[in-house]
Amino acid sequence: MPATAWPSAVEADLPRLIEIRRHLHAHPELAFEEFETSKLVQRELAGLGLEVRAGLAKGTGVVAVLRGTAPGASGKDARAVALRGDMDALPIHEETGLPYASTIPGKMHACGHDAHTTMLLGAARVLSRHRDRLQGSVVFCFQPAEEGGGGGRYLVDEGALDDPACAAAFALHGFPNLPVGHVAVKPGVAQAASDSLRIKVLGVGGHGAAPHKSVDPIVLSARVIEALQGVVSREVNPVDSAVVTVGAIHGGEAGNVIPPSVEMKGTIRSLDEAVRRQVHAAVKRTVELTCAAGGGKAEVLVHDGYPVLTNDPGASRFALETARELFGAPKVHELPVPSMGGEDFAYYLQKVPGAFIRVGVATREAYPGLHHPAYDFTDAALGVGVALFCRLAERFLAEGFGEAD
Ligand SMILES: [Zn+2]
Ligand SMILES: [Zn+2]
Numbered sequence: 001m002p003a004t005a006w007p008s009a010v011e012a013d014l015p016r017l018i019e020i021r022r023h024l025h026a027h028p029e030l031a032f033e034e035f036e037t038s039k040l041v042q043r044e045l046a047g048l049g050l051e052v053r054a055g056l057a058k059g060t061g062v063v064a065v066l067r068g069t070a071p072g073a074s075g076k077d078a079r080a081v082a083l084r085g086d087m088d089a090l091p092i093h094e095e096t097g098l099p100y101a102s103t104i105p106g107k108m109h110a111c112g113h114d115a116h117t118t119m120l121l122g123a124a125r126v127l128s129r130h131r132d133r134l135q136g137s138v139v140f141c142f143q144p145a146e147e148g149g150g151g152g153r154y155l156v157d158e159g160a161l162d163d164p165a166c167a168a169a170f171a172l173h174g175f176p177n178l179p180v181g182h183v184a185v186k187p188g189v190a191q192a193a194s195d196s197l198r199i200k201v202l203g204v205g206g207h208g209a210a211p212h213k214s215v216d217p218i219v220l221s222a223r224v225i226e227a228l229q230g231v232v233s234r235e236v237n238p239v240d241s242a243v244v245t246v247g248a249i250h251g252g253e254a255g256n257v258i259p260p261s262v263e264m265k266g267t268i269r270s271l272d273e274a275v276r277r278q279v280h281a282a283v284k285r286t287v288e289l290t291c292a293a294g295g296g297k298a299e300v301l302v303h304d305g306y307p308v309l310t311n312d313p314g315a316s317r318f319a320l321e322t323a324r325e326l327f328g329a330p331k332v333h334e335l336p337v338p339s340m341g342g343e344d345f346a347y348y349l350q351k352v353p354g355a356f357i358r359v360g361v362a363t364r365e366a367y368p369g370l371h372h373p374a375y376d377f378t379d380a381a382l383g384v385g386v387a388l389f390c391r392l393a394e395r396f397l398a399e400g401f402g403e404a405d
Pocket of ligand 1: 111371
């Protein structure tokens with residue numbers, strides 16, 4: 001079987017994979033609650049002849065190892081490669097109107113993790129039939145809680161990449177800005193560090209008609225939000241990127257009462273560790289001093305979320321070449337700019353080189369974006385992902401990332 005035959009080698013599995021994907025889509029589970037999803041994954045893996053470890057990452061994580069049987073596969077120089085699929089859904093009410101739409105109000109696979117899990121299962125099915133082509137081991141990482149819970153960090157900390165020791169890791173993610181059949185990679189820095197921000201503005205409450213006897217936290221909050229706009233525009237080097245967004249603000253109950261405090265929540269994004277620390281410090285200073293200037297106080301909490309995701313240059317080139325070989329150069333794109341979205345696959349890539357690869361899902365112009373209530377990972381893209389996973393694994397185990405420039 002030539003390398004380019006992988007897309008046809010996965011075809012026989014597609015009807016079953018579509019069934020699995022639609023079942024998962026209809027039964028979404030939130031971060032760290034992927035109990036039924038985890039059971040389904042374990043049921044599907046049973047009988048494939050893999051070594052399965054379940055109950056990881058606070059309970060729902062599953063890691064399965066497939067040992068290849070090609071010559072050299074069990075030698076001491078044999079490589080191992082990790083493939084990752086995330087399993088969690090989002091607290092969003094689905095509005096796709098699809099026959100397999102979420103059956104659980106307020107929960108939805110709006111980031112396509114139903115398909116990521118399915119593609120990883122597909123790769124396990126197909127590769128387990130072709131283990132004679134694998135000159136090493138493939139480690140399938142079914143990970144909980146990508147959407148904010150950092151499930152990837154738990155799996156990595158619990159040794160998912162250690163036994164066998166993985167020399168590379170790859171993950172796929174649906175990409176609504178790209179047509180079905182297309183694949184894209186951003187070499188180098190690809191996804192932002194995503195940190196959470198909580199602010200409590202503390203004033204002195206009182207009668208709405210006597211502001212001079214109060215310290216009005218509503219007015220202070222307005223100044224704080226306005227002042228925060230200067231952090232990125234006036235303090236960060238214009239050639240660097242950062243975002244400070246206040247996404248929630250809560251304070252007060254009545255029109256004629258000055259409340260004692262106001263709470264805000266936000267997110268901070270950056271693409272560089274030094275910029276990240278600079279923005280954190282500037283946000284804290286801006287909020288505290290703006291409140292102090294009006295006679296109030298502030299509590300500012302910045303919590304480090306996912307780190308910057310950096311695709312290894314060699315792994316990126318390898319992934320792009322592999323995709324071109326399978327799907328043809330016109331369908332494979334090197335992305336010029338990173339995304340300010342966060343991704344906890346960053347934890348895997350802090351440990352081993354690898355690449356986060358985008359798989360096109362768009363079937364029309366203006367396809368609904370990730371986390372949109374009308375988003376659906378397109379079934380037709382499943383085979384693309386499975387074939388790519390298979391060939392990435394086969395080729396990496398045989399050749400590594402190949403020649404460096
Ligand atoms: Zn997401
Ligand atoms: Zn996602």
